Amino acid sequence: MRILFAAIAGGLFGAGLFVSGMTDTRKVQGWLDVFGDWDPTLAFVMGGAIIPMTIAWQLTRVSRPLSGGLFPPPPIHEIGHRLVVGSVLFGMGWGLSGLCPGPSIASLSYGGVGGLVFLAAMLIGMGAAPTIGTRLDRWAEAA
Amino acid sequence: MEPDWIWGLVGGVLIGLGGAAYLLGNGKIMGASGIIGGLIDGSGRDTAWERLAFLAAVAVVPIVLTPLYNVEITTHLTPNLFVVVVAGLLVGVGTRIANGCTSGHGVCGISRFSLRGIVATVFYILAGGITVVLFRHILGVI
Numbered sequence: 068m069r070i071l072f073a074a075i076a077g078g079l080f081g082a083g084l085f086v087s088g089m090t091d092t093r094k095v096q097g098w099l100d101v102f103g104d105w106d107p108t109l110a111f112v113m114g115g116a117i118i119p120m121t122i123a124w125q126l127t128r129v130s131r132p133l134s135g136g137l138f139p140p141p142p143i144h145e146i147g148h149r150l151v152v153g154s155v156l157f158g159m160g161w162g163l164s165g166l167c168p169g170p171s172i173a174s175l176s177y178g179g180v181g182g183l184v185f186l187a188a189m190l191i192g193m194g195a196a197p198t199i200g201t202r203l204d205r206w207a208e209a210a
Numbered sequence: 211m212e213p214d215w216i217w218g219l220v221g222g223v224l225i226g227l228g229g230a231a232y233l234l235g236n237g238k239i240m241g242a243s244g245i246i247g248g249l250i251d252g253s254g255r256d257t258a259w260e261r262l263a264f265l266a267a268v269a270v271v272p273i274v275l276t277p278l279y280n281v282e283i284t285t286h287l288t289p290n291l292f293v294v295v296v297a298g299l300l301v302g303v304g305t306r307i308a309n310g311c312t313s314g315h316g317v318c319g320i321s322r323f324s325l326r327g328i329v330a331t332v333f334y335i336l337a338g339g340i341t342v343v344l345f346r347h348i349l350g351v352i
């Protein structure tokens with residue numbers, strides 16, 4: 068049951084990334100590049116995605132997950148150094164390449180060697196993140 | 211051919227429906243970096259199969275859709291592999307330290323009015339924008 072829901076969600080996610088053009092790094096970098104030939108597409112993708120998600124969050128108030136268990140707890144409001152530093156590092160990589168984790172998977176079949184190199188580097192980064200995060204905590208504590 | 215923004219909106223709604231299916235079906239937030247990262251650092255070992263099913267579907271559905279397009283599908287990724295490696299490392303480390311990326315903090319966080327999701331999104335968009343302007347217009351690398 069859980070695997071089925073995960074596959075349905077992944078299929079919709081992959082289809083959405085594909086048809087929206089979000090696996091095209093030119094469109095993503097074009098949206099970030101406010102001083103170039105600005106491409107508004109990403110804003111429409113975000114807006115379009117937030118509509119069904121907002122409804123889904125409202126539904127979590129009156130229902131239970133279909134495969135059992137509980138919904139995620141309410142959001143915490145702590146803005147720590149991890150959130151800020153991590154998001155800045157992610158944004159730099161996103162700007163440099165035009166790729167983020169979802170599109171790096173969705174474009175595997177046509178992303179070529181570059182796409183595979185990106186994915187490999189991203190996985191290495193994810194593996195190193197717990198260690199780097201702990202070191203970051205120590206720096207933040209000392210500062 | 212319809213303008214790009216219509217396909218952006220259609221694709222966005224599909225992404226949101228995917229997030230809704232993941233949330234209402236499995237009770238989880240659909241964040242690509244979290245789903246992948248949990249497999250890498252071992253924190254998601256007990257949900258490994260559903261993570262793999264999700265990722266397999268993300269990768270396979272575009273293969274099915276590709277023949278519907280008459281144009282060649284490409285990511286237009288920079289051929290500079292040094293830039294690709296640095297970018298990949300930054301995306302991997304950054305999303306896991308921040309505990310989310312464009313799907314988790316962006317789509318799923320903003321739609322529940324999560325302050326963390328909104329702050330993360332502002333920071334990665336600002337960092338991304340400054341990076342593109344710096345490396346494209348000033349340094350001419352990308």
